[in-house]
Amino acid sequence: MLEEVQKGLEGVLVAESGLSSIDGDAGRLVYRGYDIETLAREASYEEVLYLLWHDELPTATDLEAFSDRIAEERELDVDVLETVRRLANADEEPMAALRTAVSALSASEPEAEADPEDLEATLRKGRRITAKIPTILAAFERYRLNEAPIEPHPDLDLAANFLYMLTGEEPDEVAAETMDQALILHADHGLNASTFTAMVIASTMADVYSSVTGGIGALSGPLHGGANQDVMEMLIEVDESDRDPLDWVKNATDEGRRIPGFGHRVYDVKDPRAKILQARCKELSEASGDAKWYDYTTTIEQYLSEDQGLVEKGIAPNVDFYSGTVYYQLGIPVDMYTPIFAMSRVGGWVGHALEYQADNRLIRPRARYVGPDEAEWVPLEER
Amino acid sequence: MLEEVQKGLEGVLVAESGLSSIDGDAGRLVYRGYDIETLAREASYEEVLYLLWHDELPTATDLEAFSDRIAEERELDVDVLETVRRLANADEEPMAALRTAVSALSASEPEAEADPEDLEATLRKGRRITAKIPTILAAFERYRLNEAPIEPHPDLDLAANFLYMLTGEEPDEVAAETMDQALILHADHGLNASTFTAMVIASTMADVYSSVTGGIGALSGPLHGGANQDVMEMLIEVDESDRDPLDWVKNATDEGRRIPGFGHRVYDVKDPRAKILQARCKELSEASGDAKWYDYTTTIEQYLSEDQGLVEKGIAPNVDFYSGTVYYQLGIPVDMYTPIFAMSRVGGWVGHALEYQADNRLIRPRARYVGPDEAEWVPLEER
Numbered sequence: 001m002l003e004e005v006q007k008g009l010e011g012v013l014v015a016e017s018g019l020s021s022i023d024g025d026a027g028r029l030v031y032r033g034y035d036i037e038t039l040a041r042e043a044s045y046e047e048v049l050y051l052l053w054h055d056e057l058p059t060a061t062d063l064e065a066f067s068d069r070i071a072e073e074r075e076l077d078v079d080v081l082e083t084v085r086r087l088a089n090a091d092e093e094p095m096a097a098l099r100t101a102v103s104a105l106s107a108s109e110p111e112a113e114a115d116p117e118d119l120e121a122t123l124r125k126g127r128r129i130t131a132k133i134p135t136i137l138a139a140f141e142r143y144r145l146n147e148a149p150i151e152p153h154p155d156l157d158l159a160a161n162f163l164y165m166l167t168g169e170e171p172d173e174v175a176a177e178t179m180d181q182a183l184i185l186h187a188d189h190g191l192n193a194s195t196f197t198a199m200v201i202a203s204t205m206a207d208v209y210s211s212v213t214g215g216i217g218a219l220s221g222p223l224h225g226g227a228n229q230d231v232m233e234m235l236i237e238v239d240e241s242d243r244d245p246l247d248w249v250k251n252a253t254d255e256g257r258r259i260p261g262f263g264h265r266v267y268d269v270k271d272p273r274a275k276i277l278q279a280r281c282k283e284l285s286e287a288s289g290d291a292k293w294y295d296y297t298t299t300i301e302q303y304l305s306e307d308q309g310l311v312e313k314g315i316a317p318n319v320d321f322y323s324g325t326v327y328y329q330l331g332i333p334v335d336m337y338t339p340i341f342a343m344s345r346v347g348g349w350v351g352h353a354l355e356y357q358a359d360n361r362l363i364r365p366r367a368r369y370v371g372p373d374e375a376e377w378v379p380l381e382e383r
Numbered sequence: 384m385l386e387e388v389q390k391g392l393e394g395v396l397v398a399e400s401g402l403s404s405i406d407g408d409a410g411r412l413v414y415r416g417y418d419i420e421t422l423a424r425e426a427s428y429e430e431v432l433y434l435l436w437h438d439e440l441p442t443a444t445d446l447e448a449f450s451d452r453i454a455e456e457r458e459l460d461v462d463v464l465e466t467v468r469r470l471a472n473a474d475e476e477p478m479a480a481l482r483t484a485v486s487a488l489s490a491s492e493p494e495a496e497a498d499p500e501d502l503e504a505t506l507r508k509g510r511r512i513t514a515k516i517p518t519i520l521a522a523f524e525r526y527r528l529n530e531a532p533i534e535p536h537p538d539l540d541l542a543a544n545f546l547y548m549l550t551g552e553e554p555d556e557v558a559a560e561t562m563d564q565a566l567i568l569h570a571d572h573g574l575n576a577s578t579f580t581a582m583v584i585a586s587t588m589a590d591v592y593s594s595v596t597g598g599i600g601a602l603s604g605p606l607h608g609g610a611n612q613d614v615m616e617m618l619i620e621v622d623e624s625d626r627d628p629l630d631w632v633k634n635a636t637d638e639g640r641r642i643p644g645f646g647h648r649v650y651d652v653k654d655p656r657a658k659i660l661q662a663r664c665k666e667l668s669e670a671s672g673d674a675k676w677y678d679y680t681t682t683i684e685q686y687l688s689e690d691q692g693l694v695e696k697g698i699a700p701n702v703d704f705y706s707g708t709v710y711y712q713l714g715i716p717v718d719m720y721t722p723i724f725a726m727s728r729v730g731g732w733v734g735h736a737l738e739y740q741a742d743n744r745l746i747r748p749r750a751r752y753v754g755p756d757e758a759e760w761v762p763l764e765e766r
Contacts, residue, residue, distance in 0.1 A: 005396045008586070009748035012395065013388045018754030033758030042760055059766045079469045083487070086462045092490040099596060100486040104466070107475040107483075116605055191750050197583045197597060203391070204576050204604025213482060214580060214597035221587020222499055223745050265747055362606050364648055365392035367574050371401035375416030377425055383442045 005368055010265070014363070015199070019052055019351050020188040027269040027316075031188055032056075040276050045158055045183040045344070046070060049130065052188055052351040053123055067157065073131035074152035074161070076139065077108035081149065084136055088143030094339045095220035099213055101136045102129060106209035116205040119354055125208045126350030133343045134158060138165030141336065159183055162343070163330065174287055175330050178280050182326060185273040185319065186341050188348035190266065194218035194225070195345070195352050202353035203363040215349040216342050225338040230260035232324030232334050235296050245299040253308060261321030262304060268314035277322035284329040293325040388751055393648070397746070398582070402435055402734050403571040410652040410699075414571055415439075423659050428541055428566040428727070429453060432513065435571055435734040436506055449510075450540065456514035457535035457544070459522065460491035464532065467519055471526030477722045478603035482596055484519045488512060489592035499588040502737055508591045509733030516726045517541060521548030524719065542566055545726070546713065557670055558713050561663050565709060568656040568702065569724050571731035573649065577601035577608070578728070578735050585736035586746040598732040599725050608721040613643035615707030615717050618679050628682040636691060644704030645687060651697035660705035667712040676708040 006012050020031050029036040032051055039048055043057075046067045050058040058066060076084070083104050087097040106112065109128065114121035139149035142165075150165045159180035163171040171179070191199070197218040198211040219225035238248045252259065264271060278297070285294040301321065305311040327337050389395050403414050412419040415434055422431055426440075429450045433441040441449060459467070466487050470480040489495065492511065497504035522532035525548075533548045542563035546554040554562070574582070580601040581594040602608035621631045635642065647654060661680070668677040684704070688694040710720050 003396055005399060007398065008744035009395075009397060009746050010744075012392075012748045013386055013751050014392060014748040015390065015750045016388060016753045017750035018752070019750075021752035021754065021756075030754075030757075033755030034760060035757075038760045042762070047763070057761070057763075057766060060763050063763065079473060082469070083466055083483075086465070087487070087490055090462060090490040093495070096486070096489045096590070096592065099593065100466075100483060100490075103479070103483040103486050103596065103600075104470070106479045107470055107473040112476070191748050193583060193587050193745055193747050196746065196748060197580060200576060200580045200583060201597065201601045201604070204601050204607035206600055206602075206604030206607070207479070209479065210482065210597075210600025210603055213486065214584065214600045217486075217589055217593025217597045218584045218587050219589075220593055221584070221589030223743075224587035224589070265745070360606075361391035361393075362576055362648070363392050363579065364576050365395045365397040365574050365579060367398045367400035367402075368396050369401070369404035370399045371404065371413075372416030373404075374413075374418075377417060377421045378440070379425070380430070380440075380443050380446065383440060 014191065014196070015356060017191075017352065017355060018055070019348065019355060020190055022190050022266050024266040024268050027267060027272050029189070029272050036185060036272050037276065040181045040184050043184060045180050045187070048184050048187050049347045052347050053126070053354065070127060070131045070158060071152070071154050071161075073128045074135050076132060076135050077105075079107065080104050080136070081139060084139050085143050088140050093220075094137070094140060094335050095216060095225070095342070097140050098133070098136060098339050098342060099216040099220065101140075102133065102216060103209065103213040105129060105132060106207060109209070116207070117357075119357060122208050122354055122357065123350070126212070126346075126354070129209065129212050130346050130350065131158075133346055134162035135165060137336065137339050137343060138162060141166055141333065167331065171330075174284070178284065178326060178330060181276065181280060182323060182340070183344040185276060186323075186344035188345070188351065191352070192224070193221070195348050198349040199352050199356045200363045202356050203360060205357065205360065208350060208353055211353040212346055212349050215345065219338065219342050219345065225341050227260050227318070227320035228324040228327070228337045228341070229334055231321055232328055232337065234260060235293060235325065235328075236334075238296050238300075239292065245296045246303060249300045249303050253304070259300065259304060261324075262310060262317055263315040264318040267316060267318065270316040271318045273319040274317045274322050277319065277326050281322055281325045281329070284326065288329065293328065297322060297325055397574065397579070398739060400574075400735065400738060401438070402731065402738060403573055405573050405649050407649040407651055410650060410655050412572070412655050419568060419655050420659060423564045423567050426567060428563050428570070431567050431570050432730045435730050436509070436737065453510060453514045453541060454535070454537050454544075456511045457518050459515060459518050460488075462490065463487050463519070464522060467522050468526050471523050476603075477520070477523060477718050478599060478608070478725070480523050481516070481519060481722050481725060482599040482603065484523075485512060485516065485599060486592065486596040488515060489590060492592070499590070500740075502740060505591050505737055505740065506733070509595070509729075509737070512592065512595050513729050513733065514541075516729055517545035518548060520719065520722050520726060521545060524549055524716065550714065554713075557667070561667065561709060561713060564659065564663060565706060565723070566727040568659060569706075569727035571728070571734060574735070575607070576604070578731050581732040581736050582739045583746045585739050586743060588740065588743065591733060591736055594736040595729055595732050598728065602721065602725050602728065608724050610643050610701070610703035611707040611710070611720045611724070612717055614704055615711055615720065617643060618676060618708065619717075621679050621683075622675065628679045629686060632683045632686050636687070642683065642687060644707075645693060645700055646698040647701040650699060650701065653699040654701045656702040657700045657705050660702065660709050664705055664708045664712070667709065671712065676711065680705060680708055
């Protein structure tokens with residue numbers, strides 16, 4: 001009982017993992033050895049899922065079979081759809097609705113009776129959840145708009161099909177590619193709080209539905225998944241203020257306002273994912289002929305990093321600083337940004353749950369007890 | 384990166400806590416300094432909830448107000464009830480149904496918009512969840528039996544009302560007291576996997592609905608909450624075998640079968656909760672005039688502890704070894720035992736979430752990366 005409390009478990013190694021590695025000084029992120037830049041440029045989200053869930057990249061035949069299965073498994077059971085409809089009508093928060101709907105999916109899982117130690121079955125269950133999350137989110141959005149959900153499009157990949165189910169229109173190539181890239185960038189990132197949640201749950205040999213449901217709950221927290229929405233809300237405020245973005249940010253920092261999207265526990269330099277999304281934001285701005293969002297973000301970044309000296313303090317823009325503007329330009333409602341994060345990160349949750357269960361040990365830490373050693377009971381009537 | 388991996392976080396201190404303390408050598412468990420034996424004998428479950436969520440025992444006035452609020456908050460929203468009905472009809476596992484239904488509760492939370500840092504609001508939300516879990520479980524059971532759910536009884540306490548909603552009959556005093564005691568015994572137990580899950584989720588400042596939903600998921604795992612059901616299934620097997628229980632257990636151990644309900648990571652001696660439940664089991668057996676369940680458990684315990692020498696190895700009966708027979712004698716279906724554990728442990732989940740958020744730090748450990756450092760990209764068509 002003499003050891004120190006490891007508050008936040010910062011720097012504590014809790015497992016070995018071959019999934020992803022972060023070099024916070026160099027600003028490098030790899031999935032199974034592949035640089036995130038390479039994956040974002042060369043791979044599809046399905047290919048990255050395969051890489052995270054297996055040990056290696058798929059062959060063309062494997063990838064086709066894998067993608068086909070995901071496409072086949074997109075449809076929702078009527079009970080789940082009804083639950084989503086009721087949640088939308090009750091004006092539930094999108095992340096809470098996703099948490100409930102994913103939890104509800106297990107009732108129609110065809111392999112519900114599988115042995116918890118059958119990790120092949122767990123992988124198939126994880127794949128079914130991953131296939132259905134975009135359908136849940138799009139249906140929720142449609143119900144909120146009093147529109148009927150749109151059936152999944154069997155010929156579109158996961159990213160393009162999501163945009164299609166959201167809007168009813170097949171996305172153009174730039175939009176589909178951008179969405180796919182955003183999903184790749186968010187798929188895994190070490191033992192962040194939601195992934196660790198999924199692992200702790202998996203360590204009881206609970207079902208992967210429980211791990212993913214728990215991961216969604218953790219990601220819903222404002223200290224974890226919500227920052228991209230905060231960034232976009234700030235940028236909309238800049239836009240509506242009709243002020244020059246440099247004036248706006250000077251004024252905001254003078255007032256002591258915290259600017260979201262800066263700093264990360266594991267990066268001291270600019271997040272590699274932020275760089276990729278920044279480039280995407282620029283492309284989308286050029287394609288649309290309206291560069292204002294790109295201008296706002298770069299102006300704010302430059303002012304904070306250089307004039308305010310954040311770069312020297314090791315506080316740099318993180319992935320959330322640029323993902324919001326990308327989603328915004330794809331026409332996605334601001335409160336769907338964190339759910340989209342979940343739609344991607346499910347790849348990591350399932351991957352880490354599987355990897356941990358393959359060499360499982362129940363996760364059960366201790367707390368230092370700071371309450372009274374012995375308290376004397378006083379009967380209710382004498383208190 | 385040179386440190387050791389703390390697999391399972393065994394012995395790692397992750398927080399300070401004043402809620403409960405376990406002395407595994409002495410077989411002692413206290414909640415805020417009060418021995419579990421004293422609480423089981425003297426307190427009600429509502430009183431224990433108050434103790435865990437506040438710093439001290441309630442006065443009579445406080446307890447009355449607190450219990451009244453819980454009684455008022457038992458009813459379920461129509462959407463949640465419909466979700467429970469659909470889950471029962473789909474033959475969902477009770478723990479999975481509870482996970483989905485608790486997650487669904489947030490849609491009708493009156494303080495959904497409260498600031499995550501408003502811990503008073505979090506406490507009230509936690510109280511509402513705690514009040515509603517028995518109603519969810521009883522409704523689920525009634526729907527499975529094709530019967531209408533029974534409205535909560537405003538004059539009964541939480542334990543008695545649960546038995547009432549399950550059966551439609553007010554329980555007798557022994558049954559009500561036994562249920563109340565079982566809830567007290569399971570309410571908190573350090574940083575077990577489900578409580579730690581709730582804490583990790585809380586550390587993102589996510590809603591307490593997310594913490595409790597995650598806790599239920601972790602508790603559903605066979606390495607955590609399921610053992611009391613396994614014990615009872617074994618005892619039913621003994622009963623149906625028509626063999627002498629001593630013969631049965633000798634034969635089972637000769638065959639190398641693992642007997643559930645023995646051993647616990649934190650206890651080297653008999654779990655204090657097991658002793659209390661053993662006494663309860665005896666009382667219930669005497670009251671009914673049929674002592675077989677008590678005989679089976681004590682025979683098996685004695686054989687394993689002494690003849691097989693488990694007691695010397697520090698492997699003793701845990702709480703699950705006796706809770707099953709108690710619930711069985713109360714007429715509760717075997718697959719509801721783990722859900723009843725959740726109905727009680729929600730007290731600990733909410734208490735630890737609140738305590739951690741009061742001095743919060745995001746929980747984000749690390750994994751030792753064991754994948755390749757650099758992998759060379761091979762285009763799909765060349766693989």
